[in-house]
Amino acid sequence: MQKIPVTRDGKKGSDIILIHSDDVVKIECLRNKEYVIHTINDKYYWTPTLEAFEEWMYEDGFRLIDQMNVVNMNHVTEYDVKKGIVYLSPEGAAGSKTASVAWIHKDHVANVKNMLYEVKKLDRSSDPDDFQDDIFDTILDQEEDSRFARSYAMIQAIYEKKKAEKKLEQSEQRYKSLFQNNPDPICSFDGYGYCTSANPATFRITGYTEEELLHKSIHHLIVPEHVERWQERFDDTLQGQTHHYEITFVHKDGHPVELSVLNVPIVVNGQMKGVYMIGKDISERKKAEEMLLRSEKLSIVGQMAAGVAHEIRNPLTSLKGFVQLMQTKISGFESYFDIMMDELERINFIVSEFLVIAKPQSLRSQPKQAEAILHNTIALIGSQAMIHYVELVVHAEEGLPAILCDENQIKQVFINILNNAIESMPDGGQLRIEIGLWDENQLLIRFIDQGCGIPEERIPRLGEPFYTTKEKGTGLGLMVTFKIIENHGGRMAIRSEVNKGTVVEIYMPVIR
Numbered sequence: 001m002q003k004i005p006v007t008r009d010g011k012k013g014s015d016i017i018l019i020h021s022d023d024v025v026k027i028e029c030l031r032n033k034e035y036v037i038h039t040i041n042d043k044y045y046w047t048p049t050l051e052a053f054e055e056w057m058y059e060d061g062f063r064l065i066d067q068m069n070v071v072n073m074n075h076v077t078e079y080d081v082k083k084g085i086v087y088l089s090p091e092g093a094a095g096s097k098t099a100s101v102a103w104i105h106k107d108h109v110a111n112v113k114n115m116l117y118e119v120k121k122l123d124r125s126s127d128p129d130d131f132q133d134d135i136f137d138t139i140l141d142q143e144e145d146s147r148f149a150r151s152y153a154m155i156q157a158i159y160e161k162k163k164a165e166k167k168l169e170q171s172e173q174r175y176k177s178l179f180q181n182n183p184d185p186i187c188s189f190d191g192y193g194y195c196t197s198a199n200p201a202t203f204r205i206t207g208y209t210e211e212e213l214l215h216k217s218i219h220h221l222i223v224p225e226h227v228e229r230w231q232e233r234f235d236d237t238l239q240g241q242t243h244h245y246e247i248t249f250v251h252k253d254g255h256p257v258e259l260s261v262l263n264v265p266i267v268v269n270g271q272m273k274g275v276y277m278i279g280k281d282i283s284e285r286k287k288a289e290e291m292l293l294r295s296e297k298l299s300i301v302g303q304m305a306a307g308v309a310h311e312i313r314n315p316l317t318s319l320k321g322f323v324q325l326m327q328t329k330i331s332g333f334e335s336y337f338d339i340m341m342d343e344l345e346r347i348n349f350i351v352s353e354f355l356v357i358a359k360p361q362s363l364r365s366q367p368k369q370a371e372a373i374l375h376n377t378i379a380l381i382g383s384q385a386m387i388h389y390v391e392l393v394v395h396a397e398e399g400l401p402a403i404l405c406d407e408n409q410i411k412q413v414f415i416n417i418l419n420n421a422i423e424s425m426p427d428g429g430q431l432r433i434e435i436g437l438w439d440e441n442q443l444l445i446r447f448i449d450q451g452c453g454i455p456e457e458r459i460p461r462l463g464e465p466f467y468t469t470k471e472k473g474t475g476l477g478l479m480v481t482f483k484i485i486e487n488h489g490g491r492m493a494i495r496s497e498v499n500k501g502t503v504v505e506i507y508m509p510v511i512r
């Protein structure tokens, strides 16, 4: 039963009349802040004396309260914010609505204003945690007039709803940032396996864009042999199981991406709605594992080599002896014997290569000049180079320090590298060898050929046992070479460009 303060005839500050709200049938807005209130018998002009209140009421409070649809004035059937018209129907009239507008007595304006000010502040703030929960309690405690309690409660309700919304929004943002900023790929799928969302890491790791992934199946992203595994795990997850497994994706540019994947069901209101896939790029780890495997392979080859070499050498010596003997005794089969001797030599050669890797080398180390060893080696295989039209050019700096080494082994290294270089230039070319100081502690010996080169992806495989591209190759030369250089405390690097040539660099510690 609220009373509305109005002024008669638009005279500001003139006597205030209270109209019983039940008598009001219509409030009409003439122009900004000027109203006509219709009662059954009369018309009143309303230019509120509480101008500030009125302004606030229409700009903030009114609208807010109206939107909430929690209002406390009886008998409002229609309220048009734009026109500023409120239609009321008398109590008990058939078909009338019982919504109303919050009319607030002037004594309470300050309190309501305060409360609405807080609502406004909250609305604009980005952190709802800055606002206390009991912010209105003191106001409400002071308030004794129960008629206005509902108005206050409305505002409090608005405030709390706003705050809850803000909090939800914030926690949503928090989850979103876990998704958005996660360095690991995360995507969600609906029950049909169509991708419903994917984070930036997914786009980065797969090379596909949002448009290319969303609302589609991702089967084309998986290597064919893993598609079935993917589908099985997916179906299981839809049944509520989580799954941890490894799978290989294909990047848009074709390279494989190894992923360790966790499938988690998406459950909303107790219903399976889809699957979350959380991945981890384990390509690097896989590579490291492969390296480990390879070095293991190497050491096994080494151990085997020791046994095999030992067992083969002795029978080989007798075989060779008897072949030589038979060569002198039997005539007519000379070419066979030659082949047999050649093949026995080859076996012997391979076995000797094995021995280098197998035995922990007892180096007969002596200070030697690398250049001198190189020249000795060239004397050995120079003729072979000539046959293949390979021109050897040696550039050595003057006054180089000596290296501590086993001359025979270093010779072996040079032979292997020179042979490879010569074999890479079937139509001849230049093979340049440079010897100089790399820094004050290391000598650099560089072999530059103009041969066929080595494709980039094969370079990491060089030095693997039995890795060869040659019909008659053993694939042991570089392995032995790496091993010897390593035993000498040096290191070796190979760079190459297909059809341009290869550069082999050996860094050896010098004697100071």
Ligand code: ADP
Pocket (backbone or CB within 6 Å): 416, 420, 421, 424, 449, 451, 452, 453, 454, 462, 463, 467, 468, 469, 470, 472, 473, 474, 475, 476, 477, 478, 479, 502
């Ligand atoms: P092999 O010479 O018996 O094949 P290696 O261990 O000496 O075994 O070499 C392994 C492989 O490395 C060769 O088969 C060849 O494909 C490649 N390679 C090595 N050196 C060169 C080079 N200078 N130019 C081109 N390819 C090379």
Ligand code: MG
Pocket (backbone or CB within 6 Å): 416, 419, 420, 477, 478
């Ligand atoms: Mg070789």
